[in-house]
Amino acid sequence: MAKQRPAKLSVYLYIPNLVGYLRVLLNCIAFSNKTLFSLLYFFSFCCDAVDGWCARKFNQVSTFGAVLDMVTDRVSTACLLVILSQIYKPSLVFLSLLALDIASHWLQMYSTFLSGKTSHKDVKDSTSWLCRLYYGNRMLMGYCCVSCEVLYIILLLIAKKQTEDLMNVVVESLTQISPLSILLTLNIFGWLIKQIINVIQMKTAADVCVLYDIEKHHKA
Amino acid sequence: MAANKAKQRPAKLSVYLYIPNLVGYLRVLLNCIAFSNKTLFSLLYFFSFCCDAVDGWCARKFNQVSTFGAVLDMVTDRPSLVFLSLLALDIASHWLQMYSTFLSGKTSHKDVKDSTSWLCRLYYGNRMLMGYCCVSCEVLYIILLLIAKKQTEDLMNVVVESLTQISPLSILLTLNIFGWLIKQIINVIQMKTAADVCVLYDIEKHHKA
Numbered sequence: 001m002a003k004q005r006p007a008k009l010s011v012y013l014y015i016p017n018l019v020g021y022l023r024v025l026l027n028c029i030a031f032s033n034k035t036l037f038s039l040l041y042f043f044s045f046c047c048d049a050v051d052g053w054c055a056r057k058f059n060q061v062s063t064f065g066a067v068l069d070m071v072t073d074r075v076s077t078a079c080l081l082v083i084l085s086q087i088y089k090p091s092l093v094f095l096s097l098l099a100l101d102i103a104s105h106w107l108q109m110y111s112t113f114l115s116g117k118t119s120h121k122d123v124k125d126s127t128s129w130l131c132r133l134y135y136g137n138r139m140l141m142g143y144c145c146v147s148c149e150v151l152y153i154i155l156l157l158i159a160k161k162q163t164e165d166l167m168n169v170v171v172e173s174l175t176q177i178s179p180l181s182i183l184l185t186l187n188i189f190g191w192l193i194k195q196i197i198n199v200i201q202m203k204t205a206a207d208v209c210v211l212y213d214i215e216k217h218h219k220a
Numbered sequence: 221m222a223a224n225k226a227k228q229r230p231a232k233l234s235v236y237l238y239i240p241n242l243v244g245y246l247r248v249l250l251n252c253i254a255f256s257n258k259t260l261f262s263l264l265y266f267f268s269f270c271c272d273a274v275d276g277w278c279a280r281k282f283n284q285v286s287t288f289g290a291v292l293d294m295v296t297d298r299p300s301l302v303f304l305s306l307l308a309l310d311i312a313s314h315w316l317q318m319y320s321t322f323l324s325g326k327t328s329h330k331d332v333k334d335s336t337s338w339l340c341r342l343y344y345g346n347r348m349l350m351g352y353c354c355v356s357c358e359v360l361y362i363i364l365l366l367i368a369k370k371q372t373e374d375l376m377n378v379v380v381e382s383l384t385q386i387s388p389l390s391i392l393l394t395l396n397i398f399g400w401l402i403k404q405i406i407n408v409i410q411m412k413t414a415a416d417v418c419v420l421y422d423i424e425k426h427h428k429a
Contacts, residue, residue, distance in 0.1 A: 008416065008419050008420065008423070011419045011422060011423070012415075012419065031301060031304055032301050062418075062419070062422050063323070063418045063419070063421050063422050064415055064418040064419045064422070067315070067316060067319050067415075067418050068415075070315070071311070071312045071315050071316065074311060074315065075307070075308045075311050075312055078307060078308075078311060079304045079307060079308065082304060082307065083304075102311065106315070106318075109315075109318075109319070110318070113322040
């Protein structure tokens with residue numbers, strides 16, 4: 001007896017995917033309204049945790065949902081970094097962070113697909129102690145991810161003029177002992193760990209791509 | 221007795237040093253310099269875009285096609301809501317497209333083909349058309365950067381003004397806008413098609429279980 005196939009539409013209407021669409025909508029509104037931006041952007045970021053929980057609770061885990069989640073994360077971070085690059089000079093700082101975010105995640109995804117076919121051992125050998133610590137500890141990972149987003153939102157909020165010098169703003173905010181300087185310090189620390197992880201993952205993923213070809217060639 | 225000679229594995233480093241991948245690194249470097257220097261930007265950005273054609277040619281000529289090179293190529297290829305939306309569309313459509321390419325080895329090939337529109341078939345079947353659309357996009361963006369005189373401009377004003385004054389610029393703009401438009405429509409269609417592949421993948425997997 002053939003199992004009845006669920007309609008494509010029903011997957012698109014899974015509860016976690018509806019949460020995903022809400023996130024997209026919130027981001028669209030957030031980026032078109034300066035006043036509400038930080039609230040909406042951060043709320044959308046919180047929904048990121050909700051849709052994963054929904055998927056497991058309602059048994060509606062889907063590949064489409066995972067991709068929707070990843071793409072929404074990357075696009076919203078990219079747009080925020082573009083805006084920050086226009087406010088804070090030199091623009092190259094935030095454009096570089098944008099580049100690193102997209103490149104590292106893209107390579108990471110590519111290598112995840114390929115590593116089903118490459119020697120698992122080779123990948124593990126190149127995993128650094130920092131990566132093992134990061135991925136093994138959900139609290140640490142959560143702290144670093146949240147720090148990144150909060151840091152970017154704070155920088156957007158404290159910009160008073162249309163263009164600011166990044167170094168000046170950061171140094172000024174840190175040297176005046178205040179709740180802001182403590183918050184900034186905490187976030188910068190988590191943000192830094194995440195960027196280092198991005199660089200390591202990018203190298204690891206590139207290695208996977210290269211090893212994939214070598215293995216394929218060897219088997220041929 | 222057959223001699224068992226293990227094939228010698230090429231070192232990882234040699235793939236990183238493939239000529240087309242070196243061209244890829246040059247593109248990354250050019251883009252870094254381009255984005256830090258307003259004057260040279262357009263030249264360097266366009267030159268980097270030209271290298272895009274070169275590294276693929278090198279790969280085939282020197283027989284150094286590599287998966288890493290393909291990924292590097294795509295990664296180096298990619299403030300007002302209009303341009304943020306275009307950024308979002310570009311990243312989202314290419315990301316989903318890549319995901320579905322990996323998955324579609326495992327989904328029914330027929331389902332994917334059914335959802336391919338006539339425009340997609342025309343676009344991907346015709347290298348000249350595809351090339352024209354990709355180049356139009358990049359050239360349009362560079363032109364818009366170059367004709368901006370003030371630090372903030374009204375997009376509609378600038379575009380309408382440039383189009384209404386009959387000049388070489390208006391002709392160039394029109395040509396590019398047409399190609400750019402086709403590419404954005406393709407992006408949207410591909411995004412939908414790729415999302416369908418993701419969904420079908422789960423359905424097939426569930427069906428086989």
